Amino acid sequence: xxxxxxxxxxxxxxxxxxxxxxxxxxxxxxxxxxxxxxxxxxxxxxxxxxxxxxxxxxxxxxxxxxxxxxxxxxxxxxxxxxxxxxxxxxxxxxx
Numbered sequence: 490x491x492x493x494x495x496x497x498x499x500x501x502x503x504x505x506x507x508x509x510x511x512x513x514x515x516x517x518x519x520x521x522x523x524x525x526x527x528x529x530x531x532x533x534x535x536x537x538x539x540x541x542x543x544x545x546x547x548x549x550x551x552x553x554x555x556x557x558x559x560x561x562x563x564x565x566x567x568x569x570x571x572x573x574x575x576x577x578x579x580x581x582x583x584x
Contacts, residue, residue, distance in 0.1 A: 492535030498565040505557045505583060506531035514547045541573040555583040
């Protein structure tokens with residue numbers, strides 16, 4: 490499986506990484522109305538990337554958990570790579 494360091498913007502990716510930090514949840518207004526969002530920092534042997542968590546996912550995960558992101562969407566946000574679920578992505582806990 491490719492590591493975080495090999496990810497490129499504007500493509501789908503599947504990665505496994507450990508959550509090393511989660512920002513406080515903040516309230517935002519989107520085109521679909523109010524939402525809650527938090528940023529989780531994911532780390533593997535090759536690097537780190539920010540995972541955007543929305544809604545219930547902001548409460549579902551904690552620092553130290555290992556997760557697998559399947560078919561996540563990678564984008565460049567203000568010069569840093571982020572990964573989010575996009576249309577078809579999903580997060581699962583690894584044991």
